[in-house]
Amino acid sequence: MEITHxxxxxxxxxxxxxxxEIGISVNITIVDTAGHQKLFFRMDDAxxxxxxxxxxxxxxxxxxxxxxEEVGNFLAPEMGTYGMLHTSGGLVGFRGGMAIKAEGQTVAYIGVSGGSPDQDYEIAAAGSII
Structure with a gap:
């Protein structure tokens, strides 16, 4: 199942x-399950x-x-797999990227950036259940 508009x-x-609500301007990206951009939105002053x-x-x-951030566990320099940071056009291994679920199924992925990693996570989590 893919995410609808x-x-x-x-x-x-x-x-x-x-x-x-938390007073932060962020950039929000939503990609479908194949990684194709479905939406990008930049809040004022992000x-x-x-x-x-x-x-x-x-x-x-x-x-x-x-x-x-779970992927980030593999990107730490002490890990034997830290070189994967430079694969796939570059990976980002800190909080703010996660699946979007509808009726218990993953339909897309959301990435949020502009606040602290904890703020980005909180904002992404708010958009992750539809």
Whole structure:
């Protein structure tokens, strides 16, 4: 099952509402289960440097079917797999990328960047259940 445009807007709205609630402007990317961009949204005053990070978090979560920070566990220098950081066009291994679920099934992935990793996670989580 793939995310519909109505579901995409619902996830976006939920994430924006959470960002407004905590008072942070972020970039939000939603990709489908194949990694193709479904939506990108930059809130007013969101950092330009966070655009690529939001896209990277969504893509990283999609490629490994786990939250971006879980992938980050493999990217630490002391891990034998830290070199994978440079694969797939670059991976982002900190909080803010995760699956979007509808009726218990993964339908897309969301990446959020612009706040602290904990804020990005909180905003992404708000958009992850539709």
């Amino acid at each position: 109505n579901q995409t807007f619902k996830a976006l709205t939920q994430a924006i509402d959470k960002a407004n 950092f330009l440097g966070s655009i690529d990070i939001s896209m990277g978090k969504a893509k990283t979560a999609m490629l490994f079917r786990m939250n971006s």
